[in-house]
Amino acid sequence: MRKSTGNFPRYMWLKVSLKILILSWGVLFACLPSKKVVLPPPPTPLKAPAPSREVKEEGQMVFQKARKAYEEGRVEEALLYYKSLEKDPGAKKEALSLIASLKVEELKKVSERFKGHPFGVYATLMLSKKLMAQQRWEEVKTLLKVVRAEAQKKGFDEVWESLWEEFLKESGRRLRVSLILPFSEKEIEKREAFLRGCFLGAGIFGPERASYRVTFLVGDKAAEYVIDPIACKRSLEQKQIKGLIETAIKEGIKEVGILYPSSSSGERDMVFLKKVLFESGLNVSFTRSYPPETADFSAVLREIKQFPQALWVMEGDKVCLIASHLAFLGKAGIRILAIEVDDPKGILSSCGRYLEGALLGCSFYKESSRQEVRAFREDYKKTYAQDPDLWAFLGYRNVYAILEDDEKLDSPFILKIQGGRLREIL
Numbered sequence: 287m288r289k290s291t292g293n294f295p296r297y298m299w300l301k302v303s304l305k306i307l308i309l310s311w312g313v314l315f316a317c318l319p320s321k322k323v324v325l326p327p328p329p330t331p332l333k334a335p336a337p338s339r340e341v342k343e344e345g346q347m348v349f350q351k352a353r354k355a356y357e358e359g360r361v362e363e364a365l366l367y368y369k370s371l372e373k374d375p376g377a378k379k380e381a382l383s384l385i386a387s388l389k390v391e392e393l394k395k396v397s398e399r400f401k402g403h404p405f406g407v408y409a410t411l412m413l414s415k416k417l418m419a420q421q422r423w424e425e426v427k428t429l430l431k432v433v434r435a436e437a438q439k440k441g442f443d444e445v446w447e448s449l450w451e452e453f454l455k456e457s458g459r460r461l462r463v464s465l466i467l468p469f470s471e472k473e474i475e476k477r478e479a480f481l482r483g484c485f486l487g488a489g490i491f492g493p494e495r496a497s498y499r500v501t502f503l504v505g506d507k508a509a510e511y512v513i514d515p516i517a518c519k520r521s522l523e524q525k526q527i528k529g530l531i532e533t534a535i536k537e538g539i540k541e542v543g544i545l546y547p548s549s550s551s552g553e554r555d556m557v558f559l560k561k562v563l564f565e566s567g568l569n570v571s572f573t574r575s576y577p578p579e580t581a582d583f584s585a586v587l588r589e590i591k592q593f594p595q596a597l598w599v600m601e602g603d604k605v606c607l608i609a610s611h612l613a614f615l616g617k618a619g620i621r622i623l624a625i626e627v628d629d630p631k632g633i634l635s636s637c638g639r640y641l642e643g644a645l646l647g648c649s650f651y652k653e654s655s656r657q658e659v660r661a662f663r664e665d666y667k668k669t670y671a672q673d674p675d676l677w678a679f680l681g682y683r684n685v686y687a688i689l690e691d692d693e694k695l696d697s698p699f700i701l702k703i704q705g706g707r708l709r710e711i712l
Contacts, residue, residue: 349377356384361392362399369405378404385409390416404440407433411445414453423457434494454499461498463488463688464509468516476677480515482670483681486662488689492669498689513684515677519649522680522698526625526647527559529698531566533645533711534623539595541569542623545586545608546600548575555600563598583611593620602627602646609640621645628676630701630708644703645711650679651699655710658695 352367364384371377385396385408393413400406414429430450437446454460465484469477486492488500503509534542542563546556552575560570571594576586587608597612599605602624612620618640625647627633633641652663652673662682666674674682683695700711 349380352377352380361388361396365396365400365405369400369403372404381405382408386412388412390420402436404442407436407440407442408445411437411442411449414449418449418453418456421457423453426453426457431494460501461511461688462501462503462506462509463685464503464506464512466512466514466516467504468514479675479677480681483666483674483678483683484513484685485681486666486669486678487682487685492665500685500689511688513681515680518680518684519676522649523625525696525698526649526700527562529700529711530623530625530645530647531563531568533700533702534568534596535566537645539568539621539623541571541594542596542598543571543590543594544573544598544600545583545604546573546575547578549578552578552600559598559600569594581607583608584614587611587615587617593617596621596623599624602648605633605641605644605646606637609637609644613640618642627701634703634706634708638703638706641703642706646701646703648699648701650674650676651701651710652679653708654699656697656712662695 348367348371352364352371355361355364355367361384365381368377368381368384372381382405385393385405388396388409390413393409393416396409397406397413400409410429410433414426414433417426417429430446430453434446437443463484465481467477467480469480482491484502488498488502490500544556544559546552546559556573556575560573563570571592572590574586574589576583583604597608597620599608599622605622605624605627609618609622612618622641622644623646624644627646627648630646630648630651631653633646652659652675654660662679663674666672666678666682679695686695687693702709702711
């Protein structure tokens with residue numbers, strides 16, 4: 287065995303050098319910056335500072351001033367103090383309690399002084415309650431209708447609803463209206479339109495119009511009112527006859543001939559019309575009947591030896607046929623009078639060139655310029671997303687007349703074809 291020389295063998299030096307190199311690289315990588323970003327801790331959320339002792343004391347002082355002013359009868363001054371503290375729920379509650387305790391005259395002053403403010407709105411509501419106790423129903427109705435929108439905006443909608451229900455109950459303004467629905471299974475659309483008109487008139491759907499709470503019944507004889515759409519339609523026909531005669535007289539027409547369907551109802555209607563025309567001072571030169579289903583009026587018209595100023599056509603849907611035959615016979619100057627024309631615009635577009643000077647009556651003219659008719663059409667379209675028809679108008683008209691005691695919608699619609707256009711006779 288060889289003796290050691292005191293020095294490391296070469297392979298030992300190599301091993302030590304390798305360890306030193308590895309340690310150096312480890313230290314080097316440890317000193318390099320890390321790619322991981324270390325975020326600072328989130329800041330502590332700021333808290334609103336608690337009101338100082340001075341602020342609390344100042345609020346208490348305002349409360350004391352408000353209470354003292356109220357005790358001394360300076361109501362409006364007291365409410366101004368409360369108004370400065372309106373963000374304090376306790377102050378608002380105390381102010382509303384104060385308002386509720388006021389008398390009628392004081393409530394009127396507060397309602398006017400704080401108009402548009404929650405105090406003023408609440409004062410108006412409490413005023414209606416006080417007047418209700420005095421049975422001053424018309425004043426209550428007016429106040430509640432005026433303040434409704436503001437009450438909803440200011441958060442008093444439940445108070446308003448409660449007072450309105452109480453008003454309807456205490457004033458006896460609850461009505462039962464019986465509806466006669468004489469529509470067959472094939473006339474479902476007419477029935478539905480009629481009901482939609484009734485519901486709109488009562489304020490069940492659409493804008494609040496009624497001053498009563500209405501319950502609709504079907505065929506109940508114990509109801510306060512009964513609405514029969516067929517009877518209503520006949521009533522409107524009679525008003526059309528009267529309106530058409532008055533207009534014809536103003537237009538200088540003195541003599542007419544009558545064309546009517548040869549049926550029992552047609553004969554009856556002709557006799558009635560002839561009597562009304564005679565009583566109105568118009569001369570009836572002749573009456574001629576025609577088969578109800580006919581579309582050829584040439585034979586009937588050829589029988590007339592001498593034409594009067596105007597022909598009264600008993601069926602509105604026959605107007606175009608008769609006018610075109612008159613034009614064919616060279617009698618286009620004869621004026622046409624007709625009631626129950628369901629589609630005046632359609633007649634104008636189909637045969638308006640033959641109908642210059644014609645006077646037409648209809649139960650409902652949706653293009654009417656009357657304010658109440660325009661309002662009805664706009665409300666109906668907004669509520670049901672469709673235009674109203676005659677049956678919808680009949681339902682609305684009758685309910686509106688009952689609840690509002692207003693006959694604005696009872697006037698007939700009389701139209702004149704002039705210059706190729708429809709002109710409403712108002």
